[in-house]
Amino acid sequence: xxxxxxxxxxxxxxxxxxxxxxxxxxxxxxxxxxxxxxxxxxxxxxxxxxxxxxxxxxxxxxxxxxxxxxxxxxxxxxxxxxxxxxxxxxxxxxxxxxxxxxxxxxxxxxxxxxxxxxxxxxxxxxxxxxxxxxxxxxxxxxxxxxxxxxxxxxxxxxxxxxxxxxxxxxxxxxxxxxxxxxxxxxxxxxxxxxxxxxxxxxxxxxxxxxxxxxxxxxxxxxxxxx
Numbered sequence: 001x002x003x004x005x006x007x008x009x010x011x012x013x014x015x016x017x018x019x020x021x022x023x024x025x026x027x028x029x030x031x032x033x034x035x036x037x038x039x040x041x042x043x044x045x046x047x048x049x050x051x052x053x054x055x056x057x058x059x060x061x062x063x064x065x066x067x068x069x070x071x072x073x074x075x076x077x078x079x080x081x082x083x084x085x086x087x088x089x090x091x092x093x094x095x096x097x098x099x100x101x102x103x104x105x106x107x108x109x110x111x112x113x114x115x116x117x118x119x120x121x122x123x124x125x126x127x128x129x130x131x132x133x134x135x136x137x138x139x140x141x142x143x144x145x146x147x148x149x150x151x152x153x154x155x156x157x158x159x160x161x162x163x164x165x166x167x168x169x170x171x172x173x174x175x176x177x178x179x180x181x182x183x184x185x186x187x188x189x190x191x192x193x194x195x196x197x198x199x200x201x202x203x204x205x206x207x208x209x210x211x212x213x214x215x216x217x218x219x220x221x222x223x224x225x226x
Contacts, residue, residue: 019183020170026190027173030068030158031166033197037075037151038062040201040208044082044141047211052089052134056081064164068193071163072151079204083146090142093135097121104139115221132222133215140211149204151197158193 042059049055057078062071094101100121103114119132157177165176174186 023170023187027166030194031163033201034068034163035062036201040204041075041078043208051131051137056085062163065162067160067162069159076150079150086138086141089138100135104136111217111221115218119222144207149200156193158189
């Protein structure tokens with residue numbers, strides 16, 4: 001009987017240890033995604049500044065002592081400013097430079113021909129639309145799924161934690177999250193937050209990579225035809 005009790009105790013203890021490890025991994029991943037939202041946003045601001053000669057915001061940094069919810073709200077505000085600027089410039093390109101807009105959005109032209117015509121149009125407009133690939137950046141961003149890549153607005157208990165809380169011990173995180181304290185509840189809350197952030201943040205990163213890749217390919221093509 002005593003052996004059975006000891007065995008059960010060992011099994012449950014091992015199970016709890018595995019859950020603690022999973023909680024730590026999940027909170028570290030959540031911490032990574034919060035920071036990733038900021039790094040992607042700052043990279044887009046750099047791209048806009050480099051190619052459009054303007055930026056809707058200064059760079060933003062995560063606040064480790066502020067709730068994830070508030071950090072995400074600051075990211076959303078800047079993402080909205082990026083989208084507003086892109087849509088405004090996109091309308092300008094579409095209305096005033098329709099040939100250029102069609103050129104950027106068409107898939108029926110080789111990159112070499114597209115790069116040559118973008119270069120020619122930039123020279124004709126004397127840079128009034130920013131640097132050579134400024135219109136490319138804003139048109140691609142305005143036609144992306146940027147709105148749906150923003151962090152969620154709904155309130156979640158796990159988003160009330162601060163990024164600094166996410167690097168604490170499993171016991172500390174459990175106390176911060178759950179009343180009454182429950183390792184299972186804490187793990188579920190963190191995984192819910194991960195589910196809410198990861199897909200959107202990955203989509204956001206895809207948008208950034210697509211813009212960077214498109215500009216890089218056109219830039220290399222331009223150099224090759226000089």
